[in-house]
Amino acid sequence: MRRRHDKSLGRLLSIAILSVGLFGCNSGPGDVRQWTAADHDPPGPGEGQGGKVAARPIASDETDPGLIELAWQRNCSTCHGRAGRGDGPQGPMVRAPDLTDAAWQGRVTDAQIAETIKKGKNKMPAFDLPQPVIDGLVKRVRTNRAR
Numbered sequence: 001m002r003r004r005h006d007k008s009l010g011r012l013l014s015i016a017i018l019s020v021g022l023f024g025c026n027s028g029p030g031d032v033r034q035w036t037a038a039d040h041d042p043p044g045p046g047e048g049q050g051g052k053v054a055a056r057p058i059a060s061d062e063t064d065p066g067l068i069e070l071a072w073q074r075n076c077s078t079c080h081g082r083a084g085r086g087d088g089p090q091g092p093m094v095r096a097p098d099l100t101d102a103a104w105q106g107r108v109t110d111a112q113i114a115e116t117i118k119k120g121k122n123k124m125p126a127f128d129l130p131q132p133v134i135d136g137l138v139k140r141v142r143t144n145r146a147r
């Protein structure tokens with residue numbers, strides 16, 4: 001039991017690190033580009049001086065790295081479970097599907113996943129989330145794909 005916990009924490013961390021690359025930059029809503037090293041290179045004003053690191057403001061047009069994970073834990077894991085297997089506390093009650101299922105992952109498109117999140121589907125409610133968060137959740141669902 002304890003072991004399993006540690007493992008999923010490790011997975012969460014790696015996902016959080018992944019989303020730094022995807023969402024750590026000042027891209028506006030809908031502007032989700034491939035991350036390049038140059039995106040992070042120029043230090044902003046106040047950064048890198050005397051070892052002080054400027055606090056990162058959570059602006060409405062910026063998706064905080066941890067936000068996607070938080071959004072998943074808050075909005076989705078109750079039904080879908082931490083890793084998307086449909087084993088959240090409410091999973092059995094609503095029959096949340098196993099989102100790690102390779103066959104499903106293979107036939108669904110990113111656009112369809114985004115659509116389900118935005119509009120809901122049967123027992124799944126619609127989520128009125130900013131587009132960058134939706135995109136992040138789609139990626140989050142993809143990282144859970146069973147191998």
Ligand code: HEC
Nearest residue numbers: 075076079094095096097113116117121122123124127137
């Ligand atoms: C109240 C429980 C519940 C919550 C909360 C929930 N879901 Fe679902 N989800 C479901 C159920 C039930 C289905 C199956 C819908 C169906 O096919 O009838 C589903 C289906 C899905 C699917 C598969 C759709 C398909 O193509 O068949 C995705 C992707 C998904 N959910 C993602 C999410 C994400 C991301 C969140 C959080 C933003 C979320 N869900 C929150 C219950 C939930």
